[in-house]
Amino acid sequence: MTQQTQTTALDTVLAYHRAWTSGDVTAALEYVADNIVCQAPGAELIGKDAYGAFLGGFAPTLTGLTDLAAFGDDDHVVLFYYPHIGQITTAPAAEHFTLRDGKIAENILVFDRLSYAPPQQ
C-alpha cells in the first residue's frame, strides 16, 4: 500500500541525504528498500547490502557539502549538490530517486568520475 505524498517522498530522501552526508550510513540505510537498484557511474548496485557497501565506502571521503536543489513529487525526488572531496568542492552530483512504499527503491546517481579523480599530470 502506497501512501506517499509530495512532502513524504522529499522528506524521506532529505532525511536519507542528511544522514549519509553527516557520516551516519546506518541511519541512511533505514530509508532504503532491501531490493534497491542503483545506477552509479560505472557500476550497478543491486540490493541493500551492495548499496550499503558502496555508500559506506564513499561517505568517509566526504569533507563537506553544498546543497543546490531538492525537488520531488509523490514518488520521485531529484537532488543536486556539490559533494566536497578533499580540495574538490565544485564538481556537481545529482541523484534521481524513485520511492516505493515509503522507501528508496531506485537511485540513479550521476557525477563525473574524471572531475573527482583527474588524470595524473
Add this chain to the structure above:
Amino acid sequence: MTQQTQTTALDTVLAYHRAWTSGDVTAALEYVADNIVCQAPGAELIGKDAYGAFLGGFAPTLTGLTDLAAFGDDDHVVLFYYPHIGQITTAPAAEHFTLRDGKIAENILVFDRLSYAPPQQ
C-alpha cells in the same frame, strides 16, 4: 524586472530542452542569456557564443533521448534525462538551471565523461 512563475521557468527550460534535443540549437539559444555561465564536466563556458559552440558541437551527436524528470520553482529548474549517444542510451545527465529575467543565466551540467567515452580496451 523579474516576473517569473513556477510554470514559466519550467516551460522556458523545457522549450530550450526540446529545441536542442531535436537539433535546433538556434532556437534553443533564444532562451539563453547573453552572459550565461555554464559549468560542464571539465569545462566552464562563459557567454552565449561559447555556450552555443559547446551545444552546437554536442547536439549533432544525439541519437535519441529518454526524459526522466523535470522540476522547477520560480527561478530554478532541474532536468534529468538519458541522452542517447550512439549505442549508449542509459548514461544519465542532469542539468540545474538558474533563470534571470526569463532567460537561462546559469547551467550546471553533470554527466560522467567516462560513461560516454570509455577507455579503449
